[in-house]
Amino acid sequence: MKSFDYVRPASIGEAIAAARAPGAAYLAAGTNLLDLMKGGVSRPDRLVDVTHLPGLDTIEKLPDGGLRIGALVRNADLAHDAAFAKAYPAVAEALLSGASAQLRNAATVGGNLLQRTRCAYFYDVASACNKRAPGSGCDARGGDNDMHAVLGWSDGCIATHPSDFCVPLVALDAMVEIEGNGGRRQVRLEDLHRLPGATPQQETVLEAGDLIVALNLSAEACNFASHARYLKVRERTSYAFAIVSAAAHLSLANGRIEQARVALGGVAAKPWRAREAEALLAGAEATAQNFRRAAEAALAGAKPSGDNAFKIELAQRILVRALALASAGTPERIPALPASPFSIHSGALHDA
Amino acid sequence: MTPDIRLNQAPAHQRHGSNIGQPLTRRDGILKVTGKAPYAADHHPKGMLYAVLATSSIARGRVTFLDIAAAKRHPGVVDVMTPSHKPALAEDQDAKTNPFMFKMELLQSDAVRYANQAIAVVIAETLEAATEGAALLAPQYQALPARVGLDADESFVPPAVGLGHPAIVEHGDTEAGLANATYAIDATYETPAQYHNPMEPHAIIAEWDGDKLSIDTPSQGMAMAQMRIGGLFGIPPENIHIRSPFLGGGFGSKGLISGPQILGIMAARLVGRPVKLVLRRDQMYGPVGHRSPSRQRLRLGTDAAGRLTAIEHQARIVTSTFDDFYEPAADVSHTLFASPAIRTAHEAVRIDSGTPLFMRAPGEATGSIALDAAIDEMAFASGVDPLEFRISNDAPVEPITGKPFSSKALRECYAQGAARFGWAGRPLKPRQMRDDKGFLVGWGMGTATFPALMFAGNARALLRADGTGAMETGAHDMGQGASTALAQVAAEGLGLDLDRVEFKSGSSDLPDAGIAGGSAHTATVGTAIHNAGAAVIAKLADLAMRDERSPLFGAGNAGVVARNGRLHRRDDDARSEAYADILTRAGLAEIEASGTGAADPAAQAEYAMHAHGAVFAEVKVDPDLGQIRVTRMIGAFAAGRIVNPKLVRSQLLGGMIWGVSFALHEQAVTDGRSGRIMNANLAEYHVPVNADVPSMDVLTVHEHDPHVNALGIKGVGEIGITGSAGAVANAVWHATGVRPRRFPIRISDLVTAR
Structure with missing residues (x-):
C-alpha cells in the first residue's frame, strides 16, 4: 500500500489545519475511503482521522425544535434514535435501507454526505474517468451504464450519487454545518453537491480543509412526519444500491396537499430535489392522477445517458408509489424491509 | 476362506448417533464459528514473505514495460518475479497431457490472454509492501482489441463438451418431430458468465526444503495437484505434502490447482523462503475458472x-x-x-x-x-x-x-x-x-x-488393540461437512461408535481419495471407506476364527457380524468377542487394510x-x-x-x-x-x-x-x-x-x- 501520513488531531482547528495541505483527506469510518485507497482510486498523502474529535457524535435538540446531528453520529445510531425517527421517519427509513447492518454500524453521517459514486469506471483505475482523472474522458459512456444518470449529467460524466440518506434530507431542506478556514458556515444540502458540468472532479462546494461538523434539520421539516416515505428499487432485497429511489413528504389537510417535499435518488450526480413536482402537488388533491402528473414533471428534463431509458419511467413510477404511500400515512414503525416496495405496512410482510 | 462380513443393516442394529442416516451436526462446526479452524491463509511459517500478483488491465496484447526498479525500491520489497526472472519449470506450462489438465498463466511470456491475468509477482516482507510494489510496476502494454461476448467471433463446433462428451447428439428426427407437432415453441435464452466467489479465496503458503515442497492450500483434489506440481517442478509427487483440512468453499474452483497457486510456489522457489499468496477478491475473476x-x-x-x-x-x-x-x-x-x-x-x-x-x-x-x-x-x-x-x-x-x-x-x-x-x-x-x-x-x-x-478413491482402515479404530483417506471437506459424513460411513464400516474412530483426511500423505467434484465424493470415498472397513474386519475375523481360544473359533461359513466394537457369530449372537481382546491375544497393536471405491463398469x-x-x-x-x-x-x-x-x-x-x-x-x-x-x-x-x-x-x-x-x-x-x-x-x-x-x-x- 502507498505510504501516507496519519494524523489524529485533538481539535477541529487542528484537523482543519492538517487537512488543508494538498493530498490530505479526512478519515471517518472509512467505509468508502479505505476501499478507494485499496483499489488505488484515492491515493491520499495524509489521512486526518476525525473520529476522535470531541463533541461531534451527539444529536441535540435545537431551540426551534429541530435537530442538530453531529457529523460523527453513526448511521445506525441515528436511524434508531427514537426522537429522530419520529420526527424524520423517511430519513430513518432511508438510512436503514442503505448498505448492510455492519456498514451502517460504522458509517458516519458526515461521511455519508460525501459518499462517492458507485460508477464502475470511476473505481476501475484503468478506465478513463473525468472524475478520477480530469480530462481523461468517460468510459461509462458507451460502456455498461444502465445504472447511470438520467438527470443533470454532462458529456463529461454520467455518474450518480449513491446515497439513500441524502435523498429525504435534501427534500427536507437539511443544512450542512461546515467549519473551514473562514470559520463556521451553513450550506443547504441541496447546494452541497454539484452537477458534473465540465468539472466532474469537483463534487461538492467544499474547499480544502473544510470539515462537515453537523447536519441540521428544522422544526418545520417535522411537519411532514405523519406523511413521509422513502422507497427504493434495487436488484436484490438488501445490500444493493438503488436503481432509483424516491423520498416523498406531504402535509395534508382535508384530502388536499398543502405542501410537498420530494426528491429522487440514483438519477443524478446529486440527490435530486424535484421542485417542479412539489409545485404541482401544492394545493392539489392527493390522487393517483396528480401524483403521476407530478412525477412526469419531476422527470420532464430527463434523458438517457446510455442504456438506461427505463430509469426515466421507473423513476416516475417509484415517485408515484412513494407519494401514494406517503399520503396513506407514515407507518407506525419502520418496516422490517426498510424502503422496500414490499413494505406497505408497518412491520408487515417481512416474508411477503 | 473369506468370511461373510456383511454389516447388518437391520434397524435393530443401527447405533444411534454414529451410523449412516443420522443427522449429526458437523464435527468442525464449533471450530469454524469460533475461528479456530486453521484455513490455509492462517498459517505463518517462520521467515515467511508475502507475494502479491500484478495483473493485466488489458484483455489481449502484450506487456511492454514494467517498472521493476520502482517496485524494488519500495521498502520491504524483496523481489519481483517476471517472465524473465523466475525459476525454471520442468514442463511446458501450456502442455496438455491429460484431459483434466488446463493451461495456466505462469509468466511464460509477455503475452496477455485475458484481463486480470498475472503479469508479475511482487514478493515482500509485508502484504502492504507487496501490494504497493505491484501498483508501482505501472505496466505498459501493446493492446489489441478485446474479443468478448457470445458474438465475438465465428463459432465452431467444439471437439467435445464437458469431459469428452460429443458436441452434437442426434436421436430420432427432430425436424420431422417439429414439423408434425401440433404445438411448438422456439425460444432463446441467455445466461451470463458467473465467477467463483467462495468465502475463502485461493490461498497458498509454500515452503521448499531442497526438492521437497510443503504447502497449505485449499484443494478439492490433492493427489491431482501433487501430480501437476510435480510435473511442473520436476519433482516426484510424493515429495509434495499438501495440507488442506478446511476449505472455505470450493464449488469446482479448487478442483484443479490454479495458476496463482503455482505462482506462489514459484515465488517461494525464487526467494528461498516460505511465501504466502492470497488472491484478492477481484483477482478471482479470471485465473481460477x-x-x-x-x-x-x-x-x-x-x-x-x-x-x-x-x-x-x-x-x-x-x-x-x-x-x-x-x-x-x-x-x-x-x-x-x-x-x-x-x-x-x-x-x-x-x-x-x-x-x-x-x-x-x-x-x-x-x-x-x-x-x-x-x-x-x-x-x-x-x-x-x-x-x-x-x-x-x-x-x-x-x-x-x-x-x-x-x-x-x-x-x-x-x-x-x-x-x-x-x-x-x-x-x-x-x-x-x-x-x-x-x-x-x-x-x-x-x-x-x-x-x-463415481471417481476412484482409496481409504485405509485400522483397528487397534485399545479397541479404537481409525480411517485414513485423503478426502476433502469443502465446507459441506464431508469429514462428518465420511466419518459416519467409517464408524459404520468399522462397527464402532463414532467417538471410537479417529477419522483423518485433508492431507496428501493419506491414501489418494481422488477429487471432491461431480457430486461424487461421498459415493466414491464412502465406498472406499466401506470396503476398507470390511477388509480390516475380515482380517480381524480371520484372526479370531482361527484362534481356538476365541468364542468365534470355527464360525466358518456362518460368518461374523461386526457391531459395537465386537464380532458376533452370525449363527449365535451370544457368542462374541471384543476387537481389543482379539488383537491383544494375537499380540498385535493394530491391524490395517485398504479399500477402494470406483464405479462398477458392468452396472454403468x-x-x-x-x-x-x-x-x-x-x-x-x-x-x-x-x-x-x-x-x-x-x-x-x-x-x-x-x-x-x-x-x-x-x-x-x-x-x-x-x-x-x-x-x-x-x-x-x-x-x-x-x-x-x-x-x-x-x-x-x-x-x-x-x-x-x-x-x-x-x-x-x-x-x-x-x-x-x-x-x-x-x-x-x-x-x-x-x-x-x-x-x-x-x-x-x-x-x-x-x-x-x-x-x-x-x-x-x-x-x-x-
Whole structure:
C-alpha cells in the first residue's frame, strides 16, 4: 500500500489545519475511503482521522425544535434514535435501507454526505474517468451504464450519487454545518453537491480543509412526519444500491396537499430535489392522477445517458408509489424491509 | 476362506448417533464459528514473505514495460518475479497431457490472454509492501482489441463438451418431430458468465526444503495437484505434502490447482523462503475458472395430447483463446423427458477471457434453467399444467440410450413437492394471482437432475488393540461437512461408535481419495471407506476364527457380524468377542487394510444413473416497479441413500439458493471494449442476501438404489441448483406474463416489457 501520513488531531482547528495541505483527506469510518485507497482510486498523502474529535457524535435538540446531528453520529445510531425517527421517519427509513447492518454500524453521517459514486469506471483505475482523472474522458459512456444518470449529467460524466440518506434530507431542506478556514458556515444540502458540468472532479462546494461538523434539520421539516416515505428499487432485497429511489413528504389537510417535499435518488450526480413536482402537488388533491402528473414533471428534463431509458419511467413510477404511500400515512414503525416496495405496512410482510 | 462380513443393516442394529442416516451436526462446526479452524491463509511459517500478483488491465496484447526498479525500491520489497526472472519449470506450462489438465498463466511470456491475468509477482516482507510494489510496476502494454461476448467471433463446433462428451447428439428426427407437432415453441435464452466467489479465496503458503515442497492450500483434489506440481517442478509427487483440512468453499474452483497457486510456489522457489499468496477478491475473476456464458435456443414440439414429439437444444458457449473447456449446457436435455427425437448441439466462440471451467453443476445448471423455461413454455402452449406436462413426458428409461434407470423416484418428488407446496389449483395463465396487497403472485417449477458419478478413491482402515479404530483417506471437506459424513460411513464400516474412530483426511500423505467434484465424493470415498472397513474386519475375523481360544473359533461359513466394537457369530449372537481382546491375544497393536471405491463398469453399462428432484417456487412481483421477491420454495429430491440428513439438507438448500441467484442476481459484467470485468467485487457482483432467501424447505424422497454403489449413495452437491433456477424464472413469468429471455432477470426487463 502507498505510504501516507496519519494524523489524529485533538481539535477541529487542528484537523482543519492538517487537512488543508494538498493530498490530505479526512478519515471517518472509512467505509468508502479505505476501499478507494485499496483499489488505488484515492491515493491520499495524509489521512486526518476525525473520529476522535470531541463533541461531534451527539444529536441535540435545537431551540426551534429541530435537530442538530453531529457529523460523527453513526448511521445506525441515528436511524434508531427514537426522537429522530419520529420526527424524520423517511430519513430513518432511508438510512436503514442503505448498505448492510455492519456498514451502517460504522458509517458516519458526515461521511455519508460525501459518499462517492458507485460508477464502475470511476473505481476501475484503468478506465478513463473525468472524475478520477480530469480530462481523461468517460468510459461509462458507451460502456455498461444502465445504472447511470438520467438527470443533470454532462458529456463529461454520467455518474450518480449513491446515497439513500441524502435523498429525504435534501427534500427536507437539511443544512450542512461546515467549519473551514473562514470559520463556521451553513450550506443547504441541496447546494452541497454539484452537477458534473465540465468539472466532474469537483463534487461538492467544499474547499480544502473544510470539515462537515453537523447536519441540521428544522422544526418545520417535522411537519411532514405523519406523511413521509422513502422507497427504493434495487436488484436484490438488501445490500444493493438503488436503481432509483424516491423520498416523498406531504402535509395534508382535508384530502388536499398543502405542501410537498420530494426528491429522487440514483438519477443524478446529486440527490435530486424535484421542485417542479412539489409545485404541482401544492394545493392539489392527493390522487393517483396528480401524483403521476407530478412525477412526469419531476422527470420532464430527463434523458438517457446510455442504456438506461427505463430509469426515466421507473423513476416516475417509484415517485408515484412513494407519494401514494406517503399520503396513506407514515407507518407506525419502520418496516422490517426498510424502503422496500414490499413494505406497505408497518412491520408487515417481512416474508411477503 | 473369506468370511461373510456383511454389516447388518437391520434397524435393530443401527447405533444411534454414529451410523449412516443420522443427522449429526458437523464435527468442525464449533471450530469454524469460533475461528479456530486453521484455513490455509492462517498459517505463518517462520521467515515467511508475502507475494502479491500484478495483473493485466488489458484483455489481449502484450506487456511492454514494467517498472521493476520502482517496485524494488519500495521498502520491504524483496523481489519481483517476471517472465524473465523466475525459476525454471520442468514442463511446458501450456502442455496438455491429460484431459483434466488446463493451461495456466505462469509468466511464460509477455503475452496477455485475458484481463486480470498475472503479469508479475511482487514478493515482500509485508502484504502492504507487496501490494504497493505491484501498483508501482505501472505496466505498459501493446493492446489489441478485446474479443468478448457470445458474438465475438465465428463459432465452431467444439471437439467435445464437458469431459469428452460429443458436441452434437442426434436421436430420432427432430425436424420431422417439429414439423408434425401440433404445438411448438422456439425460444432463446441467455445466461451470463458467473465467477467463483467462495468465502475463502485461493490461498497458498509454500515452503521448499531442497526438492521437497510443503504447502497449505485449499484443494478439492490433492493427489491431482501433487501430480501437476510435480510435473511442473520436476519433482516426484510424493515429495509434495499438501495440507488442506478446511476449505472455505470450493464449488469446482479448487478442483484443479490454479495458476496463482503455482505462482506462489514459484515465488517461494525464487526467494528461498516460505511465501504466502492470497488472491484478492477481484483477482478471482479470471485465473481460477468460471461458468461460461451461454445463448441457448430450444425448439420443442408436442402432439395434440401434449406429448413431446421433439426436443432440440442448441447452446452457444465460450472458451478462451488458448484452451478448451466447453460447458455442456445442452446435455441436460438427454435424460429427463421422453421424446422420440432429441437433438443437442453445442457451438463455441473463443474470447479473450480466462478459460471457463467447472462451476457447481457445470452444464446442468446452465442448461437446466433454459430447459425448464422451455418446458414451461411448451406446457403452456399445449394448454397443460407444467407439473402434469412434466409427469406425462417423464422418461421411463433414459431416452437416448434406452437404458433403465438404476433408480428414479422423480414422480414421487413431483408428488411430494407439489403436495407440500400446494400446487393444485394453479391457474394455467399468467398474471392471474395477486396477494391482498396487490402484488403479482406466480408459481413456477423446475425439474432437478444430476448424474450419479463415481471417481476412484482409496481409504485405509485400522483397528487397534485399545479397541479404537481409525480411517485414513485423503478426502476433502469443502465446507459441506464431508469429514462428518465420511466419518459416519467409517464408524459404520468399522462397527464402532463414532467417538471410537479417529477419522483423518485433508492431507496428501493419506491414501489418494481422488477429487471432491461431480457430486461424487461421498459415493466414491464412502465406498472406499466401506470396503476398507470390511477388509480390516475380515482380517480381524480371520484372526479370531482361527484362534481356538476365541468364542468365534470355527464360525466358518456362518460368518461374523461386526457391531459395537465386537464380532458376533452370525449363527449365535451370544457368542462374541471384543476387537481389543482379539488383537491383544494375537499380540498385535493394530491391524490395517485398504479399500477402494470406483464405479462398477458392468452396472454403468446396464443402467442410467442420475439423481432427480422437483422444485416449486412462488414469487411476488411489484406490478409497477418490477421488484421481484421469491417468497416460497420447496425442493423434493431423490438422491439415493442419505448419509447425513442434516448436511444433505444444507447442501440442497445451498444449491436452491444458488438457483435463486442464477435466476435473479448473479452475473459478471464485462466491458465490451476493454474486456475487463467491471463488477469484480461482492458489492456489485450480486449473490442473494438473507432478505432474498425465502421460506424454503427441502424434502428428501426415499430412494433405494442397489446399483450405483455398495452404499446406494448418489450425491447431492450440485443438484440443488438445477430445477431451482428454472422454477424461479417460471414463477416470474406466471406472475407477470413476461417470459425471461436473459438471466439474471432484471428489473429493467419487467419495466420495459409493459
